[in-house]
Amino acid sequence: MGSPIWVLLGTDPAHQTAIVSTDEILKCRNLRKTFGDLVAVDDVSFTITAGETYGLLGPNGAGKTTTISMIAGILARDGGDVSVCDRPHGTSSAWGKRRIGYVPQDLALYPDLSARENLRFFARLYALGRAEARTRIEEVLEVVGLTDRAKDPVKDYSGGMKRRLNIGVGLLHRPPLLILDEPTAGVDPQSRNAILESVAALTGEGVAVLYTTHYMEEAERLCDRIGIIDLGRIRAEGARRELVALVGELDRITLTADGTRPVPELEALPEVREVGVQEGRLDVMVADARSALPRVLAAATEAGLVVRAVEVHEPNLESVFLHLTGKALRD
Numbered sequence: 001m002g003s004p005i006w007v008l009l010g011t012d013p014a015h016q017t018a019i020v021s022t023d024e025i026l027k028c029r030n031l032r033k034t035f036g037d038l039v040a041v042d043d044v045s046f047t048i049t050a051g052e053t054y055g056l057l058g059p060n061g062a063g064k065t066t067t068i069s070m071i072a073g074i075l076a077r078d079g080g081d082v083s084v085c086d087r088p089h090g091t092s093s094a095w096g097k098r099r100i101g102y103v104p105q106d107l108a109l110y111p112d113l114s115a116r117e118n119l120r121f122f123a124r125l126y127a128l129g130r131a132e133a134r135t136r137i138e139e140v141l142e143v144v145g146l147t148d149r150a151k152d153p154v155k156d157y158s159g160g161m162k163r164r165l166n167i168g169v170g171l172l173h174r175p176p177l178l179i180l181d182e183p184t185a186g187v188d189p190q191s192r193n194a195i196l197e198s199v200a201a202l203t204g205e206g207v208a209v210l211y212t213t214h215y216m217e218e219a220e221r222l223c224d225r226i227g228i229i230d231l232g233r234i235r236a237e238g239a240r241r242e243l244v245a246l247v248g249e250l251d252r253i254t255l256t257a258d259g260t261r262p263v264p265e266l267e268a269l270p271e272v273r274e275v276g277v278q279e280g281r282l283d284v285m286v287a288d289a290r291s292a293l294p295r296v297l298a299a300a301t302e303a304g305l306v307v308r309a310v311e312v313h314e315p316n317l318e319s320v321f322l323h324l325t326g327k328a329l330r331d
């Protein structure tokens, strides 16, 4: 458990500064949801601390949206518990909902209104005071990178810009927990980058982020911890490197060199597990390529090899997913 943190929730009395006694912002235990005979979510548990981005990574139909809908309090669960900022949370918990910014896949914007007018509308829904709303709307436009286009009607926006505005709506009331459901699905690369940068900036300010995606690269770039979900169950959880280590895959350093031959100096290095020798190339298997690379290169050079190119291959979450479930992430 970390040190206590403060989360500023606004100046309106209904959104007054809250003291969060722990840095554990979200805790869910043994979540379960069935639709008829289908078990959509089965015994899902995880926690997210302040400033942390937790990614739920899994293919279509894995149970990501169902899980986060229960956490957001918009879908009743069949089993398990959720607590937000140390208080039990569910579909009827207004206290918890004020502490969550939920950004669904579907857009809920007024196309004829501008971004600023949309935000003004939602600020009223959140019962933000006038002055508070005015400041917060400008801050949120800045965070999602739409200040320059704030006056334009939303119907003229690209899909990615609408998605960014939707995220802005979720941020208006300064929630300590932001839930994003596949925020980059189908958006242009520029908006995708803007979204990823906004999320990184928010976690820097202490916001806890729950992020669902089936894009492995996003989970790897953004998430401090990742839960790999398939058929409603979390199959493994951890930081990228922990997940990769879990399935026992090694990094590979490929050295392209003339006149390759077995190199005992390389095999003698403690970090080297195995060396494969082929015509014109050596495949050096290590647990952590980034830390082993300088010594591997030095040993190869000392042994008289003239290295012409170096390539590092680190096993990614796709290989972990394949290993755990026997199928590709994007079937």
Ligand SMILES: Nc1ncnc2c1ncn2[C@@H]1O[C@H](COP(=O)(O)OP(=O)(O)OP(=O)(O)O)[C@@H](O)[C@H]1O
Pocket (backbone or CB within 6 Å): 035, 038, 040, 058, 059, 060, 061, 062, 063, 064, 065, 066, 067, 214
């Ligand atoms: N309201 C519902 N009624 C019946 N089945 C449902 C309902 N909502 C979800 N499901 C089913 O539950 C399973 C999990 O769906 P869910 O939408 O949570 O997956 P997901 O991982 O979010 O997928 P996607 O990436 O496509 O959004 C799927 O088999 C889906 O068909």
